[in-house]
Amino acid sequence: MSRAGRAFGQRARRNEDYDLLTGRAQFIDDITLPDTLHVAFVRSDLAHARINSIDTTEARKMPGVVAVYTAADLGDYWAPGPLLVPPPPVKRLEFFERTQVPLAKDKVVYAGEPYAAVVATSRYLAEDAAALVYLDADPLDAVIDLEAALAAGSPRVHEDLASNVAAKVTQFKGDYGSIEQSADLRITQRFVYDRGTAAAIENRGILAHFDPKAQKLLVWDTTQAPIPIRGGLARMLGLAVSQVHVIAPNIGGGFGPKIMMFYPEEVVVPWISKQLGRPVKWIEDRHENFYATTQERGQIHDAELAISKDGRIVGVKDVFLHDNGAHNPYGLTVPINSQCTLIGPYDIPHYHSEFTAVFTNRVTVTPYRGAGRQHGVFVMERLLDIAAKKLKIDPVEIRRRNYIPPEDFPKAQEVIYQDFAELVYDSGNYLPALEKALVHIDYERFRKEQQPQALAEGRHLGIGVVSYIEGTGIGPYEGARVCIEPGGKISIATGIGTQGQGHYTAFAQVVAEILGADIKDIHVVTGDTREFHWGSGTFASRGAVVAGNACHAAALKVREKAATLAATLLESSPDQLEFCDGVVRVAGSADKKISLGDLAAQANPLRGAVKPGTEPGLEATAYFGPDRGATASGVHAIVLEVDVETMMVAIKRYVVVHDCGRVINPLIVEGQIQGGVAQGIGNAFYEQLHVDENGQLLNASLMDFLLPTACDVPTVISDHVETPSPLTPLGVKGAGEAGTIPVGALYAQALEDALRPIAPDLTICEIPLSPNRLFELVYGDEKTSPGRENA
Amino acid sequence: MKPAPFKYFRPESLDEALALLAKHGDEAKVLAGGQSLIPAMNFRLAQPAILIDINRLSALSFIEEKRGQMHIGALTRHSMVERHPLVAQKAPLLAETMPNIAHVQIRNRGTFGGSIAHADPAAELPAAMTVRGARICLRSTRGERWVDAPQFFVGLLTTAMEPDELLTEVAFDELPKKTGWCFVEVARRHGDYALLGVAATVRLGMMGKVKDARICFVSAGETPALATNAQDALNGQAPSAELAKAAAQIAAAQDIDPPSDIHASARFRRHLATKLTERALNTAFARARGETR
């Protein structure tokens, strides 16, 4: 590690792991309050239907039932949710906003949409009663297929709109039209990326307690963004923000869907608590999670690559459809990410990209780890692979030829990114990561020896090497408060929520570096609005970048305060002082020192006076807001083996070389990568939401929605390249999504390579894959070539 | 995912259990390991009014050998069967089958009888037991009867059991001499129900020719039916790789009617049946000849 400090850059074990791994950490369902009521939401079986009436009479009579609510009961409180992210300032953009509602009123627009809430003394009784809420509705044809949705005469998800178009956006760089005709080679191809769901280990949950005597609302919520939830709830419920306290305790995985605001349950459960003056709990069950939590991924791309004979990209054109699901509270975030990330680490002089976001009768799409980036990477990487094959260039070499050279940074890409700023890569150096990855995967030897030897034994090995970039660390801002306590402990409070990222350790390392403390003495609080109430949330790989730099800034302020006071007490000057091992000492005179705890006590005296112009305590708050995001990058490489008789795939070796600028803690980055790769593998080869033409999900359980397990995910060999970001004092970039983004592209390339001896013309243009799908791709489907497998 | 209300009985003896079944059989379900029943209840796909929990009937948990026959009690946990030396010695096909059933945690709870009674065509044990010509013992207050596996498995999740009957044990021949065996399956992930599986035993007779070949499939139809056409093609022939291949093709083409679902098309299942049967037969041939174990 080039610039590792005492704490910063160290492979420190995580402060939070003891509690997490021994089952001591507090999650929402661990919290029990006396007299708590439980809610079961009644969800539509139909994907698209007009509601005539909802009969709750029988349900109300059931034992233990306290109340049953429908949209009609919500009165003025019923309102569509906010548009979280309005469209960015792109010219000639069309956008139609339709956001989710608390409970369906006139129509249901996706299977699983809640239309009633049953409140009872236990969840069991609530579910018994929920079975007796009757929905009288006329089924409507469901809008499922993206292309059919846009055909004239298609049923409409939102009938007040002229069509199912949710948005149309065109962005470009250079002038693709001007080079289109003259390129040596043009490759056109359709790519399809289907949906999955994040399937966090902890489902969502809310416990709301409105105390009528205190007139205060306390909400525990599995949200990635407690502060916006607090502000929104106060506004909706007509309360002052100071009357609302939101806590996001430990959360078992966020991955993006836990920052959808507001979920129907988040609106309804606190309202019920206010109505009834009792604590009210709703814990999403695994089955509900397939309907009640947002999803991501569905896109269809028609892409074209213009390339020179020697394998240099001249331009790319991409026209794609994006499945929005039933609502678009997240505006254009996901498709804009796809659009911008497609460019990747490559020098693409001419780029034309247009997309149409489409409303469908499916669960709403919001960002899920990768958040549209995988699609862009898949398209670009596949185009390069196809070109490499046509031009007879090694797939690794074609990437080398097209990387943006290090001297070109910062690199303006002329398109607007999800943070509304022009996409400018702050820094990057792509070749070293590729070369490192090739060494780890032993590329040359694989091609020359391992692959041919294996084939001679009838074994089919394949190799893949792909690149990607990851836009990270976007604004607007985060804040942190750092305080040295008289006992010598240091506390950090920040507004973002934590879902397993290791914030309690990473932020401690940032502060420990400045204050010379042991990270074990640093206590981090995240996601409690009473502890810190400015900020937006944990998303878009921004925690370490934005909140991390805020911690850094606050620690510097505290250090300055501490140094001023210590200089007086030690009869020295601030610039003579060293902070280390929990003490402040005068450089060169070992006995002139004071512990941080004693210093904090002195800063908060019982007698005497705190002088005008100074503040008590060693505490400071600071904020950090970057102008734009920092662009991380990396390379994934894989060797896998396909049993060509059964189409089962085994991973032999998996390498990730990642560049997220300066690394706060390599262990945490590697953990993020390992987990991200697991999710990427799931996305590439296991997880698929099978929906029929009526919008019915056919595999709403973990029995049939296949998450890869420990047996299916290899230990990733990770390595780092550090190209610091010039945008932030710490030079860090985000790493949260790096593990997932390129895995689909990687699988496609490696599987083609492995299958080449039996299917030389195979081009894989879709994700997810499966053994069954590989079989169809190799042998054709029933109609086109029955019986070919036996030939 | 909470079950609908139900009444719960936990009999302490077999007689008590049979009496409860006689009284409530129509609206009751037996609860054994609960690894299939409880998920179905939590999804409210099954809403039995009464549960009769047989987990106290420890007399139904045993593995014995009597006069060349293996007897396994209905309440014997999968994990016990998996690790039992008698099974390894006398019923190597079963020993090879067990690790394919679900995950360790589920095998610690799930029971032998539960798996047979549940009659899931994607489950391993019905196929492995059909291949071994197992007989299934059913008890009620009316008495006891033994039913042969092919008559027991009558359809998808459907058996010849009457509502008042309890499955108490399963008996089957120990593997004869000069008999090879193989269980092989393909599942998406370790522990998943198989996309397709094959259980096979091959007994060699005089001159080393196939005397008694038996093949049965997992996930290839509504019941675990024997592949009679393929068996006929094998019997009387000298074992060889060509024979294995030919028989596998017959089995896949004529003996099964595999379903299409989200995980595999019928055609892919037939393809897997061909490849896995070929592998299974080759392994069984080699084991029958004593070349490998």
Ligand SMILES: Cc1cc2nc3c(=O)[nH]c(=O)nc-3n(C[C@H](O)[C@H](O)[C@H](O)COP(=O)(O)OP(=O)(O)OC[C@H]3O[C@@H](n4cnc5c(N)ncnc54)[C@H](O)[C@@H]3O)c2cc1C
């Ligand atoms: C995640 C998961 C994966 C699994 N994967 C597999 C797999 O790969 N292969 C596989 O074979 N199984 C698998 N199973 C099922 C598991 O093996 C079950 O244990 C088995 O199918 C049923 O056994 P049980 O004792 O749990 O029965 P229960 O769930 O208790 O009962 C199942 C049914 O049988 C009836 N029943 C049970 N015992 C008797 C009896 N003695 N007499 C009469 N009726 C009875 C019950 O009334 C019920 O209808 C899996 C289960 C899970 C949860």
